[in-house]
Structure formats: structure tokens, C-alpha cells
Amino acid sequence: MSTQPKINWDGTEDEGRKMKRREKNRVAAQKSRKRQMLRADQLHEACEYLEQKNRKLRKEVDSLSEEQRLLSEALCSHEACCPIMHCSFSLQQDNSASLSH
Template sequence: MAMALKEEQPPLGDVREDEGRRLKRREKNRVAAQKSRKRQTRRADLLHEACELLEQRNRTLRTEVDSLSEEQRLLVEALTAHEPQCPIMHCSSTSTCLQPDNMAARCSV
């Protein structure tokens, strides 16, 4: 005669305990994942804000560079126009030319 093998099942109390621990662990994991997502979102928001500030600063600096480049161009243009008429540029004795009395007489800037 063949005997049927009887599987032993854990007592009902142990099953409930295991289920309780499993549910508690899942809840704890869910809360930890939620906190992690919240931290990640906050970090992304901060990076976005920093990026916006840097882009604004970059625009401001580019505007300043454009303005300074235009100022430089105008100054170079003025210097180029002034050089042919400047007595200091054509003076053989710089020390004599740079004296205030001589400069006033020679250069009407």
C-alpha cells in the first residue's frame, strides 16, 4: 500500500507573524522610497534654480562683454584718429615733450 506524504504546514500563528513582518517591511520600504523620491525631486529643483541663475548671470556678462567691446572699438577708433595729429608721437625728445607747458602748446586735445 502506498502512503500519501503529508506536508507539514507551519502553525497558523507563525504564518500570521511572518505576514505581519512582511507587511511591516513593505511599509517601511515604501516610506523610504517615498523619502528618497522627495529628496531627489528637491535636489533637481535646486539644480534647476541654480541653472536659471547661472544662465541669467551668463546673459548679463555677455551684455557687458558686448558693451565693453563697443567701448574698446570706439577708443581704438579715437586713438587712431588722434595719432597723426599727436605731437607726443612725433617728438624726438620725450622728456621735453611731456612737460606740461610744452604739451599745452603743442597738443589741443
């Protein structure tokens, strides 16, 4: 099938063919716009999902950072009164001595 429009002897395109071509072009343009809108909607949904996930992960990071801070404080306050921390050197010597026997 030829893609060139049929031209009448007076240089004008047959009116029926012209209308068919216009209709075909109109339908193709509608399909193209619909695909573009669908793609834009999908990207918008993906963006919203990722933003929500990012907010959730940031909250989790904040929570874990706070937990780490509290545990570090508890460890620091415990170190001052912990008998094991003060005698860890002697425990290591005792363990190495018992291993060599």
C-alpha cells in the same frame, strides 16, 4: 534585531510583519523620491542662476568690446594730429640728456 523575516511553519511570512515591512519600504521609497526631487529642483535653480549670470557677463563683454573699439578709433584719429606723438623722439632725447646732467 534580525533582518530576516519570520517564516511560519507553513512557509509563509507572518502577515503583520509583512505589512510592517511593506509600509517601511513605502516610506523609505517616498523619502528617496522626495530627496531626488529636491536635488533636481536645486540643480535646476543653480542652472537658471548660472545661465542668467552668463547672459549678463556676455552683455558686459560686448559692451567693453564696443568701448575698446571706440577708444581705439579715437586714438587712431588723434594720432594724426597729435604734436606729442610726432615729437616723442625728441622728448625722449631731451629727457635722457637732462638725466645725464
